[in-house]
Amino acid sequence: MPEANSNGQRSPRILVAGSSAELREGLRNVLREHPSHPEVFEAADSDSTLAIAQEQRPDVILVDVGLGPVDGFETVRNLIASVPGTSVLLLANRLEHEDFRRALQVGARDMLQVPVTREDLFASIDAALAVSLGKRTALEGYNAAEAEPQRAMGLAVFSTKGGTGKTFIATNVAAGLAQAGKRVALLDFDLQFGDAAIALGLVPERTIYDLVQTYTELDEQLVKEFMLPHVSGLQLLPAPLFPDQAEEITPGDIKRVLEAVGGAFDYVVIDSPPFFEERILIALEWADTVIHIGSMDLPSIKNMKVSFGAMDAIGHPREKIRLVMNRADSRVGLEIADCEKHLGMTVQHSIPSSIEVPRALNSGEVVLLSRPGSRVARELAGIISVFEQVEANGKRRGLSRLRRS
Numbered sequence: 177m178p179e180a181n182s183n184g185q186r187s188p189r190i191l192v193a194g195s196s197a198e199l200r201e202g203l204r205n206v207l208r209e210h211p212s213h214p215e216v217f218e219a220a221d222s223d224s225t226l227a228i229a230q231e232q233r234p235d236v237i238l239v240d241v242g243l244g245p246v247d248g249f250e251t252v253r254n255l256i257a258s259v260p261g262t263s264v265l266l267l268a269n270r271l272e273h274e275d276f277r278r279a280l281q282v283g284a285r286d287m288l289q290v291p292v293t294r295e296d297l298f299a300s301i302d303a304a305l306a307v308s309l310g311k312r313t314a315l316e317g318y319n320a321a322e323a324e325p326q327r328a329m330g331l332a333v334f335s336t337k338g339g340t341g342k343t344f345i346a347t348n349v350a351a352g353l354a355q356a357g358k359r360v361a362l363l364d365f366d367l368q369f370g371d372a373a374i375a376l377g378l379v380p381e382r383t384i385y386d387l388v389q390t391y392t393e394l395d396e397q398l399v400k401e402f403m404l405p406h407v408s409g410l411q412l413l414p415a416p417l418f419p420d421q422a423e424e425i426t427p428g429d430i431k432r433v434l435e436a437v438g439g440a441f442d443y444v445v446i447d448s449p450p451f452f453e454e455r456i457l458i459a460l461e462w463a464d465t466v467i468h469i470g471s472m473d474l475p476s477i478k479n480m481k482v483s484f485g486a487m488d489a490i491g492h493p494r495e496k497i498r499l500v501m502n503r504a505d506s507r508v509g510l511e512i513a514d515c516e517k518h519l520g521m522t523v524q525h526s527i528p529s530s531i532e533v534p535r536a537l538n539s540g541e542v543v544l545l546s547r548p549g550s551r552v553a554r555e556l557a558g559i560i561s562v563f564e565q566v567e568a569n570g571k572r573r574g575l576s577r578l579r580r581s
């Protein structure tokens with residue numbers, strides 16, 4: 177049975193191709209835990225792999241090199257040639273240098289050694305999914321930035337790891353900008369488990385789900401009717417109240433919402449789920465800046481590297497990313513300089529760990545407003561002032577033209 181659809185019109189699709197039933201079963205069980213709830217297909221030989229791939233158009237195909245009768249490498253070559261928009265990962269018991277080179281030659285995105293850890297598998301799958309979904313988005317030719325040059329500055333808060341502080345930072349940045357007199361929309365695009373309303377102490381009755389289910393044509397007035405005002409002045413478009421409603425929100429709905437709010441606000445801040453999927457890719461593409469949140473531990477650094485690699489592969493300029501380390505003073509043996517070295521990127525902001533953060537979140541307060549003198553609030557204010565400067569300079573098309581601070 178296919179997993180629950182969490183991707184609007186279409187869940188990510190993953191095809192597992194290998195002659196060993198044990199390998200396929202093992203991978204299927206792990207993939208079941210992937211946060212995007214992919215629909216998983218299986219093929220036991222090269223012929224059925226091609227046939228299923230052409231019929232189901234999977235986003236990612238995992239191919240065991242030991243596949244037969246046509247071997248894994250040749251099967252990858254055939255898949256790349258006949259299934260556009262898919263990304264293929266090769267699996268092998270041993271990773272020989274020569275095999276790795278051949279894998280890349282035939283068009284595989286990566287080669288993984290089995291048994292593969294859940295973390296490594298998900299990291300490769302996430303990067304591959306981002307690339308295939310990005311290709312599809314690009315094929316659809318969506319480019320709201322060109323369509324609406326005068327629109328709001330879009331700030332998407334993102335990370336591929338859960339619990340890094342996306343919602344905390346999205347709500348604070350949005351509230352801070354609103355408090356400064358800007359017209360700010362906060363869109364909770366963590367469609368399944370979004371909790372921006374709770375973080376702001378708001379109780380939604382209507383959400384993005386009701387908006388897109390009720391109206392096909394959206395304009396700013398309509399969207400505003402479904403938004404909740406916060407005391408800071410920001411307007412929140414809440415995530416659906418029930419996780420299963422998230423499945424019914426399509427990539428097209430996300431585009432319509434972005435287009436409708438783009439002309440009506442100075443800033444549109446977007447909160448995200450902790451993984452790549454088509455709808456969030458549309459928002460990341462639309463945004464002028466991706467505020468990428470990281471934390472100071474090696475798994476998170478590795479995750480970020482994968483995430484940046486995926487963004488590179490789908491054509492996001494690195495300049496569009498603003499890197500924020502959260503809980504940056506945690507005593508875990510890593511310094512900011514270490515993180516920068518691992519990532520090959522400058523950390524522009526770091527926010528310390530503070531008990532004020534959960535305390536504020538749990539009581540529906542925004543720490544920036546309730547504890548303005550705290551170090552956390554001062555760092556948040558630093559992030560906000562960068563965007564205000566950009567706006568004041570009239571450079572709405574993002575931070576690419578702003579010298580890194």
Ligand SMILES: Nc1ncnc2c1ncn2[C@@H]1O[C@H](COP(=O)(O)OP(=O)(O)OP(=O)(O)O)[C@@H](O)[C@H]1O
Pocket residue numbers: 337338339340341342343344345366448449450502503527528529530531533534535537552
């Ligand atoms: N700087 C900080 N100091 C202390 N606690 C923090 C800090 N930043 C975030 N937290 C805590 O970490 C938890 C997760 O934060 P938050 O919900 O913002 O993360 P998230 O990335 O949105 O998570 P999810 O991926 O589940 O949506 C919260 O309980 C929050 O209070």
Ligand SMILES: [Mg+2]
Pocket residue numbers: 342343344366370371447448
């Ligand atoms: Mg969150």
